[in-house]
Amino acid sequence: MNKSPLLQEVTELHAGICNGLADPTRILMLYALVDEPRNVNDLTETLNLPQPTTSRHLKILRQQGLVIGEREGLYIYYRLADKRIIEALDLLRTILNDRLTYRASLVENQNSNQKQE
Amino acid sequence: MNKSPLLQEVTELHAGICNGLADPTRILMLYALVDEPRNVNDLTETLNLPQPTTSRHLKILRQQGLVIGEREGLYIYYRLADKRIIEALDLLRTILNDRLTYRASLVENQNSNQKQE
DNA sequence: GAACTATATGTAAATATCCGAATACACTTA
DNA sequence: TAAGTGTATTCGGATATTTACATATAGTTC
Numbered sequence: 001m002n003k004s005p006l007l008q009e010v011t012e013l014h015a016g017i018c019n020g021l022a023d024p025t026r027i028l029m030l031y032a033l034v035d036e037p038r039n040v041n042d043l044t045e046t047l048n049l050p051q052p053t054t055s056r057h058l059k060i061l062r063q064q065g066l067v068i069g070e071r072e073g074l075y076i077y078y079r080l081a082d083k084r085i086i087e088a089l090d091l092l093r094t095i096l097n098d099r100l101t102y103r104a105s106l107v108e109n110q111n112s113n114q115k116q117e
Numbered sequence: 118m119n120k121s122p123l124l125q126e127v128t129e130l131h132a133g134i135c136n137g138l139a140d141p142t143r144i145l146m147l148y149a150l151v152d153e154p155r156n157v158n159d160l161t162e163t164l165n166l167p168q169p170t171t172s173r174h175l176k177i178l179r180q181q182g183l184v185i186g187e188r189e190g191l192y193i194y195y196r197l198a199d200k201r202i203i204e205a206l207d208l209l210r211t212i213l214n215d216r217l218t219y220r221a222s223l224v225e226n227q228n229s230n231q232k233q234e
Numbered sequence: 235g236a237a238c239t240a241t242a243t244g245t246a247a248a249t250a251t252c253c254g255a256a257t258a259c260a261c262t263t264a
Numbered sequence: 265t266a267a268g269t270g271t272a273t274t275c276g277g278a279t280a281t282t283t284a285c286a287t288a289t290a291g292t293t294c
Contacts, residue, residue: 010213011141017209018144022136023252024128040271050254055272065216074262074270082212091205092134096127098199099182140282157241170283172242177281191240191292 020064025049026057027089033067034086037079137181142166143174144206150184151203154196 021027025047032038032046044054058078061067066085069078080086138144142164149155149163161171175195178184183202186195197203 008141010210010217011144013213013217014206014210015139015141015144017213018135019139022132022139024125024132027128027132027135041269051271052255052273053253056252059272065213069271071261071271076271082215084208084212088205088208088212089131091201091208093127093131095199095201095205096130096134096182100127100130142282158239167284168241169243169285173282176242186241188241188291193241 017064017066020061020066021085021089023057023060025053026061029054029057029061030066030080030085030089033078033080037070037077039075039077041075043078134181134183137178137183138202138206140174140177142170143178146171146174146178147183147197147202147206150195150197154187154194156192156194158192160195 021030028047029043032043038046040051040054040058043049043058044051047054058067058069061078062069065081067078068081069076071077138147145164146160149160155163157168157171157175160166160175161168164171175184175186178195179186182198184195185198186193188194
């Protein structure tokens with residue numbers, strides 16, 4: 001395995017991005033930004049959070065390069081830094097759904113087996 | 118925003134998967150499993166970790182449904198639970214690379230501007 | 235069953251994360 | 265410059281994560 005310092009560093013950034021995604025609130029935030037940029041208060045109300053909590057999560061997303069905030073007059077509008085972030089999230093969600101569906105089908109079979117017995 | 122309990126729960130699982138990916142060691146582990154299953158000692162040597170550390174990370178990956186371990190005789194062989202996990206990781210890595218490249222190009226420009234001035 | 239090998243877990247210390255509440259800061263408008 | 269609105273930070277405590285070291289468990293082979 002290549003243990004060069006470069007790989008090490010890039011892998012840490014890679015993990016950092018994943019860490020940015022590793023919170024339900026932040027995932028909901030990113031999906032909330034799919035269609036259009038939103039300001040903090042908007043997100044705060046949409047996600048039903050205390051405003052400081054919204055800001056803190058946005059800071060993490062910013063630090064990991066997942067969102068970009070730009071001030072327009074009184075507001076700071078946040079938007080996705082890269083649309084492909086949603087692709088990645090969708091892919092992981094698909095993997096999850098397939099797993100849940102598979103488990104559900106196991107329960108199905110289990111039930112019908114029980115009925116047979 | 119739909120705040121149904123179901124969405125809440127699925128989003129937590131979604132975040133859980135991301136959390137499984139949110140560690141450099143675990144990312145290297147997953148990439149180490151791309152081509153073929155490996156046992157714990159194999160991974161331990163490849164990643165140059167203490168064996169208990171390897172086991173612990175594998176446990177997390179297992180819990181998040183990212184890898185599957187199956188015993189064959191004396192060894193437990195771990196493999197990716199779903200190849201698409203690598204697709205997702207690759208996509209995130211691409212996003213990261215593009216960002217790094219972009220930043221590097223900024224530095225480039227900055228340098229050449231300095232030379233011009 | 236004893237010895238052996240592979241893998242997992244307990245524990246403790248260091249470190250990080252999350253949240254709520256209060257407060258500070260930034261920008262705009264009057 | 266003062267008031268007002270939007271956004272960020274600080275602090276505290278509770279909780280979780282990571283790691284190393286030691287040890288336990290599980291399965292195999294003799």
